Amino acid sequence: MTDSTDARALELDRTHVFHSWSAQHSLSPIVVAGGLGTRVWDHSGRTYLDFSSQMVNVNIGHQHPAVVAAIQQQAAQLATIAPSTANLTRGEAAARIAAKAPDGFEKVFFTNGGADAVENAIRLARLHTGRDKVLSRYRSYHGNTGAAIAATGDWRRIPNEFARGHVHFFGPYLYRSEFWATTPEQETERALHHLERVVQAEGPSGIAAILLESLPGTAGILVQPPGYLAGVREICDRYGILLILDEVMSGFGRTGKWFAFEGHDMRPDLIAFAKGVNSGYVPVGGVIISDEIAATFDDRVFPGGLTYSGHPLAAASIVAALDAMESEGIIDNARRIGDEVLGPALAGLAERHPAIGEVRGEGVFWALELVADRDTREPLPAATIGALKQGLIAAGLLPFTAENRIHVVPPCVVTDTEVAEAIDIYDTVFGSLL
Incomplete structure (x- = not known):
C-alpha cells in the first residue's frame, strides 16, 4: 500500500472518530497498519520502534x-x-x-x-x-x-x-x-x-x-x-x-x-x-x-x-x-532487561543530558523526569515535551509522554539490541532539542 492509504486512514479518522482526552481539532495521529514484536508500521512502510507499548499494555509484543x-x-x-x-x-x-x-x-x-x-x-x-x-x-x-x-x-x-x-x-x-x-x-x-x-x-x-x-x-x-x-x-x-x-x-x-x-x-x-x-x-x-x-x-x-x-x-x-x-521466559526477560540493560542505559543517558532530573523504574517500566534546572527541579515546559515527542516519532520511536516525563515502557519481549537502538534515538533527539 502507499501514502494514499495512510491519507485515507487519516481522512476517515478526522471525519468520524472522536478521540479520548483530546481537543479534536488539534489532533494529528500517526497511522498504524500493522505490527510485530516491538515494532509497528503504517501502510507505506514507515516503521516505528514501540517504546510506549501503546497504552503500556502490549506486554507480550505485537501479533504474538x-x-x-x-x-x-x-x-x-x-x-x-x-x-x-x-x-x-x-x-x-x-x-x-x-x-x-x-x-x-x-x-x-x-x-x-x-x-x-x-x-x-x-x-x-x-x-x-x-x-x-x-x-x-x-x-x-x-x-x-x-x-x-x-x-x-x-x-x-x-x-x-x-x-x-x-x-x-x-x-x-x-x-x-x-x-x-x-x-x-x-x-x-x-x-x-x-x-x-x-x-x-x-x-x-x-x-x-x-x-x-x-x-x-x-x-x-x-x-x-x-x-x-x-x-x-x-x-x-x-x-x-x-x-x-x-x-x-x-x-x-x-x-x-x-x-x-x-x-x-x-x-x-x-x-x-x-x-x-x-x-x-x-x-x-x-x-x-x-x-x-x-x-x-x-x-x-x-x-x-x-x-x-x-x-x-x-x-x-x-x-x-x-x-x-x-x-518463553518473558517475565524473566523483562526483569533482566530492567536490571542489566535498560536501567543502566537510562542512567547513562541521564549522565549525558542534564535535563533528565531523575530516572526511576523497574523491569520495562521506567520514567525520565525532565527538568529545566536540576537544582530547582522546575519541570520542563509542556511545549518542550511536545517537541521531544514529535522528534522521537520522526526518528522512528513511539514514546509515551505524560506531563514533564517520558515513560520508557517497551514490551516485555524487547531485546538488548532494541534497547540500544532506542537509547541512540533518545540520545540524538535529546541532544538536538535540550
Whole structure:
C-alpha cells in the first residue's frame, strides 16, 4: 500500500472518530497498519520502534503468533456466549490468573477493561464491609468510569467528579516530597503517618477500602519506597479497612514480576487487573477476589455484571498469553532487561543530558523526569515535551509522554539490541532539542 492509504486512514479518522482526552481539532495521529514484536508500521512502510507499548499494555509484543492463533481458534469454535454459562476457556483463564495470585485468591470476576475492574473492586469492598468511603492517592489514575475516575488523583478527575465517598491523600514521591523528606526511609515514615491521620480524620468506621496502584504508572512510575506498601497493609488491618491494589498497568510482567506488589511483604484483599494479562489483544480486565470476600456472596446476590464478562475470545487470549509468557521466559526477560540493560542505559543517558532530573523504574517500566534546572527541579515546559515527542516519532520511536516525563515502557519481549537502538534515538533527539 502507499501514502494514499495512510491519507485515507487519516481522512476517515478526522471525519468520524472522536478521540479520548483530546481537543479534536488539534489532533494529528500517526497511522498504524500493522505490527510485530516491538515494532509497528503504517501502510507505506514507515516503521516505528514501540517504546510506549501503546497504552503500556502490549506486554507480550505485537501479533504474538500463539495469542493470535488462540483467538482465531476460539472464534471458529464459539465467538461469544453469555457470562451466566460455564465455558471451559473462561474457566482455564480464571484458573491461570488465580494461580499467579497469592494463596487464598481463587475467584476471578471478569470485566471489559481496567476501569471497570477498579469499579467492581470498589463495589465488592463496599458491599463486603457495609462502608462507603474509599481513600486513594493524589498522583494516580484508576480509569474513566464513575467511581474509578473519582478515585483518580490527577486533573482528569476534576471535570468528572460525580461519584460519592472518595477521599484523597498524598503518597510517597521522594523526588518531589510533600513531607520534606530527604531519604526513602523518611518518605515512607512520613507518608504513612499522613495516611493514618487522614484515616483517623475521615472516621475509620466509614472507610471501606484504601485503593492504590501497586506502582503508580501514568502518575510517573513512582516506585514505592521500602516498607510503604507493608505499612499501608498494617494501617488497613489496624482499622478494619480493605486494601485494593490496582495492577492494571503494573501487572503481568511489566515490572519483571507477575505482580508489582511481589517482594513488598504484604498481600491485598482485592486485585484489579487488565492490560498485560493478554496484552490488549481483546478488551478484558477483572478483579481477583480473596476467598473471604468471595464468600460474602455465597448466599447473597452480587449486584453487578457485564454482558461481555469472561468473553470467550478474551479468555482464549489470556490463556495463550500467560502460557507463552511462562514457557518463553518473558517475565524473566523483562526483569533482566530492567536490571542489566535498560536501567543502566537510562542512567547513562541521564549522565549525558542534564535535563533528565531523575530516572526511576523497574523491569520495562521506567520514567525520565525532565527538568529545566536540576537544582530547582522546575519541570520542563509542556511545549518542550511536545517537541521531544514529535522528534522521537520522526526518528522512528513511539514514546509515551505524560506531563514533564517520558515513560520508557517497551514490551516485555524487547531485546538488548532494541534497547540500544532506542537509547541512540533518545540520545540524538535529546541532544538536538535540550
